[in-house]
Amino acid sequence: MTFSSTIKASVISGSLEENQLATVKEIELPPIKPYQLLIKSEAFAVNPTDWKHILYGLGKPNNIIGSDVSGVVVEVGSEVEGFKVGDYVNAFVRGNTSDTEGAWGEYAIINPKVTVKYDHELKHTESNEAGLINSFEGAASVGLGLVTVALSFSHYLNIDYDQAKNKDKHILIWGGAGATGTLAIQIAKLVYGLKVITTASPKNHKYLKSLGADYVFDYNDDKVVEQIKEVGNNKIVYALDTIAFPETFQKVYDATEGAPEVFLDSLLGVDGSVIETKQERVVHYGYTLAYNVLDKEVVLGPVTFKQTPELLANYEEFWKQYLPKYLDQIKHANLLILKPGLESANEALELSKQGKVSGQKVVFRL
Template structure:
């Protein structure tokens, strides 16, 4: 049997990949082989290709959904035939990546959906589809990397614990970039799983949508006084900040908006920023800075950007608790974002990567079938 795959050309130039017939990967004992059905695009997919983070022969893409074909001998909790959403570190090493007929994934990157939750017959039509419960292969493909990112941030960096939920009822989290794919999931997890009050910074046009997902307040980040508005709403009780955009300017805004919090504050971001990236008040010593990199959830060191990045302390313990023990019971309460569904076929990855790289899709996840 052959395996059709979007294989990176390794040269950093569009179209980035070719569709090739490769062999079905052998399953390492700690991994899972998924027969893929649908895929989703993430900004990291084109970044890995454009910045040549992996070799020729790496497979493009991160997010997928499908049916488990084979389970490595050392993996428990998953079986052949399970319906899953999963993600892989695409564009980074040969043979690994989502956009292929048979993909290898790690259990910590895999969400098992109850068979009753996913309508396996339903194919979401090409075009725009609204946000809704995760009940199709398209919806299931749109959430895995985002949920891993939120899980790592909240469980390991922000150190949120579901057993402390009652203590979060009067505490705020500020999610900068509430309408990003990551932010849309972060708002829901903050609200539904941890019971936090949520302030989201997002464009005004997304305000009603984000409120429907659980944001208590949505502030338009393009308002000149956005930080002042957030400070007023938070009234000294914004203890957690999550910056899904992670420009120096947005991380600065996160810092400034939480500057009046009376107590320890944790500020997390997704692109390796820290205190030295922004202007801080040296007299304020109660701020801790986090940096989330979802690639680390397997517990392995990764080599992207400036050099080897090891997993942070307690990552596997904190994250696995969230991923395997907490998340499953909340999955039916979570919604995927609006979808932009492309034509079926791995070739659609080229259109998806271009739309993402050109920043043309807002508050939607680009998905397509294989």
Template sequence: MSSVKAVLSTGFQSEGELVKVGSVPYPKINDDQILIKAKSFAVNPTDWKHLTFAEADYIVGSDVSGVVEEVGSKVEGFTKGDVVSSFIRGNVSSAKGAFTEYVIAEQNSTIKYANGSKFSNEGLKPGSYPTSLIDTYEGASSVTLGLCTVALSFVNLGIKFGDESNSTKSILIWSGSTATGVLAIQVAKLVFGLKVITTASPKNHDFLKSLGADAVFDYHDTDVSKQIRDFAGDSIAYALDTISSEYSFQHVYDSTANSSHVAIDNLLGLQPLQIKTDENRKVSYSTTLAYLIWGQDIDLMGTIFKSSTQLVENYNDLFVKILPSYISKLKHSNLRVLNPGLESASEALELLRQNKVSGEKVVFSLN
């Protein structure tokens, strides 16, 4: 096979299609990488955001599931035939991206499924599917970018695995029905034993409680921060703002005002200078960028985000050593399955871009 089909950027110039289906050379892995024969794909906001300024012919996509086709000579823990899902840095080059028939993947952003041999080779029919344990290629494709993000965020927040005091502490997850929030709720509860307080539109409250959230508040309520303060008292030690607008960041800050110290993480490079703060409060701030898990600094629109050996080590300690034993207990989000075929990437990306997705992940299979 000399070439494979792939979803490619068009070099979008403010109108027209974001993507097209084309072909790229059959990919070659290096000694540290894994080649995945793709089965299913999921879209993420980062995909459409990058596509609004990407050059033409970059391979699109960040989330894939499938079967290991080839393993680099230095890779440990994966063999040909394993069922896996992986988070890929797509949308920025003609060499790597998730939405293609054969995908180059890195070890520390790839999950192996012990129950993978039971995944059906028949893709799910187009339609809506409720949250469930991860037992399909579609479900597997929907979780990896999110889990890598949550793992790095919890490292940045300084949450300690196995700390007995976790059961007395709460984490506030702002907007728990986001793809990130759905996974953060479960990891906070199942892996770290924290109490989970979250926000969402009312129609998603029962869904988030079913994932382990102890309390869910409606972020549309004008007094939502007061409601959270009254409920949580001084228990909130950590907060993750999955929306990361100035509005949500301010609300996270205000909701945690009773805490003697709180660590607040956001996902879009927000700084405390962008909100109203009280100099008497003890707050630590961090920003998570999942692309840093591979050890390279990242330039995003002129802002440099720094990685480090220590950051990657701390992330690997959680994602590579601890999380795998919890994968069989984690649920994927509700799924919206589109028609099979790479052609569905365009519809999937537009659904996200037009903010038409609530409490679900949009996925499509290869065929």
């Protein structure tokens, strides 16, 4: 490696006390493998999976925290095609489980399969406004979300890319104001030309319409299922439940009744086995897990998520052929930018864990 291999990173401390999940430590980075890239990190985002790994014991002390990073490529593995030193990128990283690979370090080892390359320079910003991805902070905020939506839409929902075929079809995105939801709304519209129905707290309705949602309903309204069915008019063919509790999935199932065949995906492995279903309905269930793009098999609780050649091929078609065409039209969410420094990891994890952010993505820079 041409760079100092001793770097600072934010790692799992071993404490479960509030505001003490992370600590900054010096670590030794190994040389990258031929299929990897090394980047100099510029900004980081927090995701629920980060604190879940810590609290539920999936990550161990000294594992590098973090799943989202943006930065500049400083080294390219010998087998990697399509990247060069100096490229501006963001990447999803399988963090929280390794002492050498994780997003929140001065440098990060990343995998091109889940890396987004920009054809323009990224700069730092102080602005919290949602907008096109021109900043390191904005880029860091979209990594895991883009991989998740890419896998869900291309493989599990298996949506046709021919927009003409989709013009009468609707998709329901439950939890539109979250990190995954805001990207799912835009991609459903831009890439697939679907009509988008989503749910969020009333204060986020205008924002989600500005991202392209056709209809937004309050998920706390007792009549939300009826409201969705009415505008869906038996044409909701696809749904993604980004919240994925049995009670939200039941509502998604009920609200999508009407179309002859329906594809339902959820982000926490829930399916028809945890809700009340109707035998006469034809429903296909999806099991999106972003880690499956990188890992062949992941066991989380009672569900085993499996990578298949078809899953990878569908994902890669989206990632390589379709995402680049639309990337300059996709907006990152509103940001909540914390103080610079890896020490902000604790505040970021706490804000995400306590669900204190709404319609915003928490980011920080080095």
